Amino acid sequence: MVTLNTLMVASEAYPLAKSGGLGDAVTGMTCALRSAGSSVELLLPAYRGVLENLRQTHPPERLSGLPGGEATLYRGYCRDTGMAVHALRNDALYDRAGLYVDENGVDHPDNALRYAALSHAAVRLCLGLPGRRRPDVVHAHDWHAGLAPLLVRAVGLRYVKTVFTIHNLAFQGLFDLGQAHDLGVPADYCGPDGVEFWGKMSFMKAGIRYADRVTTVSHTYAREILTPEFGCGLDDLLRARSAELLPVPNGIDDVLWNPAEDPALGRCRYDLDNLRNKRRCKAALRLAFGLADEHEGPLLAMGSRLTHQKMADVVVQTLPQVMKAHPDLQVVILGQGDPAVERQLLDIEAQYPGRCAVRIGYDEHTAHRLHAGADILLHGSRFEPFGLTPLYAMRYGTIPIGSRVGGMADTIQDPAGGEHRANGILFEGDTPQAMVDAIGRAVKLYAQPDLWRGMQANGMTADFSWRQPVQQYADLYARLAAWPATPRVPAARLRQVAPGVPLVQPASDLGGAPLQAAA
Incomplete structure (x- = not known):
């Protein structure tokens, strides 16, 4: 039996980068899946200090045509946890003190570029890069990775399944809709049925709208976000997708958090x-x-x-x-x-x-x-x-x-x-x-x-470990992989990120023909 390969796409993962519970959850889930026998890799930005905490790095791969400019993709293993990591390096985007905000607590003005580039890098991995296994499932976390399910669909990767996890609906990644072209988001996806949200572009909405399955991190929260009080303006969309919305509670690392061994x-x-x-x-x-x-x-x-x-x-x-x-x-x-x-x-x-x-x-x-x-x-x-x-x-x-x-x-x-x-x-x-x-x-x-x-x-x-949650995720990945290929339409040419620069290069096993966005 072939083991499915899952690519986690996230903005943070402890101890490489952390601003809150998201970093703990991503690492806990990734490590627990690996311990349970799954093949899982993590894609995150190469913030300041990340590369120094990776070992056994493979030869880097240059990626041109990404939002924000050319980037380099490194692959290695986290020294502390052993996680397999793809780190996306673009110093102009990621080499700064704060993950999301500056020293005054103000959002970085180029956050749209920073995290759009991350999702485009996920698509490059799906299409195939030398010496790297392609993912069967892309699991995107919170708004920072919300464009990944959209781009997988837009490019026509019919055999790649996508999961989007809502860790905190209140943070939605709202940006000027006029940036969509520069971020490589096809015009077909920019309407009210797509990423548009009250005149803005919502990365969170993109993930909810286009992922094959949406999960969130507790049973009560899964019910709450279907209501106007907690739905942050997305409750209509979430109710429409309620059949595909699954509560999978988080866990904790009961080795790291253990008073007997701390x-x-x-x-x-x-x-x-x-x-x-x-x-x-x-x-x-x-x-x-x-x-x-x-x-x-x-x-x-x-x-x-x-x-x-x-x-x-x-x-x-x-x-x-x-x-x-x-x-x-x-x-x-x-x-x-x-x-x-x-x-x-x-x-x-x-x-x-x-x-x-x-x-x-x-x-x-x-x-x-x-x-x-x-x-x-x-x-x-x-x-x-x-x-x-x-x-x-x-x-x-x-x-x-x-x-x-x-x-x-x-x-x-x-x-x-x-x-x-x-x-x-x-x-x-x-x-x-x-x-x-x-x-x-x-x-x-x-x-x-x-x-x-x-x-x-x-x-x-009490058992609040990741053992039961990761089994639920492994079962979900297996069910998605067993689906027929999601119907998406290959066509003549990829959308352009910038004049003369294709969004992604076509994979050889897709016949060598570039692909057009398919709604």
């Missing part, structure tokens, strides 16, 4: 049968953040982007109330985002020396220590496609407080639904009072050691 914890590693070292991790976290060590109450942590989605504006209203109501409560915050919120949190820190500590920024090492040392994780969110952070917390015996939205509604079990299976606390809405009440419930539960230990055990022993 190198970030040094000699204070622990497991469910020995939680004494978790108390030592708490003491170490207090020391690292400059908190007083005489408090007997719980240590509440927040490790998150400080944004509207993550209810950071609600947190700054909530903290003074809970600090006053619970004198033994201590708080540590690790994150960055809205500058106004950052300033407000630093003001609260100044009001409660020894009890509240705020560190603006993010690093993986501190994040691991945060989950190990905290008793409670606060993770409010106005919408949450999946919610990896609460699962990391559970893995470390830290009880999450989360909003009853998206994936958190699926994974966090509140004691109100039965104490025997509780692993966290859920709250409704986005008001300060709702968050205050949820934190108050957590403080009361912390004072009940037997119940608290049971909640820790439920979280630490």
Whole structure:
């Protein structure tokens, strides 16, 4: 039996490049599929530092005619994970400090070119490059790779199947529709039934519209995005494609996130049968953040982007109330985002020396220590496609407080639904009072050691790994590959990216004749 070859197309993958949960999810999925016996490769931009983290690189391939100019495609293996990686190098597009935004948090003005080039490179791999196996399935992730399913269809690659995963519908990749020609998007695809979205061009819509199958990352989120409240203007299209929309929950890397083996914890590693070292991790976290060590109450942590989605504006209203109501409560915050919120949190820190500590920024090492040392994780969110952070917390015996939205509604079990299976606390809405009440419930539960230990055990022993999700994806790929070739129309000539520069060169086994866009 021939093993299918899957090409993951993504803008980030830990540890090569990461700005959030997308990077963790792409790497976790890719590595788990490989461990399960699948052939899978990853295509991502060669951001600054990516090539230095690849080993055994193959001879690079020059790609001309891509949006943004000539690029070079490198192939190697990630030093840390062993993933097979195709890295697309164009220093004019990718050699900069931020993945998506500059040092002021402003989107790079050429993001359309940067990620259109990535999707065109995926098509080049599908058509065939020397020494590289062609993919049978292209699996595109979020708006950054949204043009890949469209281009696979436009070029007429009838035997390549496409999957598009929505990780966060709120970020849609909206650009000037007038750029479509320069991005290599055929005019046939630029209407309201194509990439056009309220006068703009939506990369997210392209992926949803043209992929053979669309997936998203939790059961609740799959239902939510069919509604106007959570559909971000694409709910009509998603309802039209609901028969092809599949919820496949994310997983976590339970080797990387394992308190019994985590190198970030040094000699204070622990497991469910020995939680004494978790108390030592708490003491170490207090020391690292400059908190007083005489408090007997719980240590509440927040490790998150400080944004509207993550209810950071609600947190700054909530903290003074809970600090006053619970004198033994201590708080540590690790994150960055809205500058106004950052300033407000630093003001609260100044009001409660020894009890509240705020560190603006993010690093993986501190994040691991945060989950190990905290008793409670606060993770409010106005919408949450999946919610990896609460699962990391559970893995470390830290009880999450989360909003009853998206994936958190699926994974966090509140004691109100039965104490025997509780692993966290859920709250409704986005008001300060709702968050205050949820934190108050957590403080009361912390004072009940037997119940608290049971909640820790439920979280630490739950299987949130990638094992089941990747089996669902492997089955999906196999079903798609068994389909007859998707009918697409070969014709006389490829569309032009620029005068005299073809979108892609035709593959030899397609008869050598260039192909025209086929709607």
